[in-house]
Amino acid sequence: MTDKPMSGRKAQAARNDKLILQAAREVFIADPEAPIAEVSKHAGVGISALYRRYPSKEDLLRKLCSDGLARYTELVREAVDSEDDIWDAFCAFLRKVVVADTPSITVRLAGTFVPTEDMFAAAIEADKLNHALLERLRGAGVLREGVDNGDIAMVTESLSSIQLGDAELTQSLRLRYLELYLEALRAPGAGLLPGRPPTDEEMGARWVVDQPE
Incomplete structure (x- = not known):
């Protein structure tokens, strides 16, 4: 059974949402302090259309980060469940993370908004998968002694700092x-x-934002 085509209005809203999220990623990773109006301009979408979907900048940042976390979780789960050689699965996982560029979200946006409880729960689930992957690697004797979860995060975050030339060159260098x-x-x-x-606690603390009393 095929999905029923969306109406013209719904299809336009879906297109706008995709444009908004693409623009928000580019704008806020380049400058987390950028106003939400810059996203509207970058996306070519009216500010009223943007506010109908995301009433505030924080709502937009939460969506952006939730999507990034969901993509990362999908990739690490794929590696944990892989029936391939575990080292090959690990390498493929990190290459996909670099291409998806989910670490840039953490590096640039952690601490700029208040995450929801659902986001923290999703992060805990991703963390469990990270540790499960490391245990498989250790069990196979292929991971260097002393390497832990925080090391892998710092590796991918350091790669996300590489910016040179256009997007194609940047990605090529990161993979290199x-x-x-x-x-x-x-x-x-x-x-x-x-x-x-x-530690996991030290990395997670970056997402905690002090609430005004």
């Missing part, structure tokens, strides 16, 4: 340097890593 990181992450590694990785 990911391959260097992957060599460093694989067992046995070149030796004991200095220091310690950030």
Whole structure:
């Protein structure tokens, strides 16, 4: 059974929503302090159409980050459940994360709005999957000793900082340097890593926003 085509008005609203979210990602990752009107201008959508869908900038940021978290969770679950060689699945997972560029959302937008309880619950679920993936890697003896969840997050976030030329070149460079990181992450590694990785609590604290009394 095929889905019933949307009416003209609903189809236009769906197109507008897609344009708004694409524009919001580009605008707010470039400048988290940008006004919501800049998103409207970038999307080519009237400000009234934007406000009908997202009454405030915080609503738009929550949607943007929720979508990014959902995409990340989908990718890590795919890796955890993969029946392929676990190292190959891990490498494919990180390559897809780099292409999806979900770490840029964390780097640029964490702490700029108040997340919902549902968002925190979704983050906990993603974190459980992260640890399940690491356990599979450790069980196979392919992950360098001492590497933990925070290390993987810092690797992908550092790659998201690469910006050079156009989008195609930027993505190509990020994938290039990911391959260097992957060599460093694989067992046995070149030796004991200095220091310690950030804890899950330290990474999660970036999303906590102090509420006015």
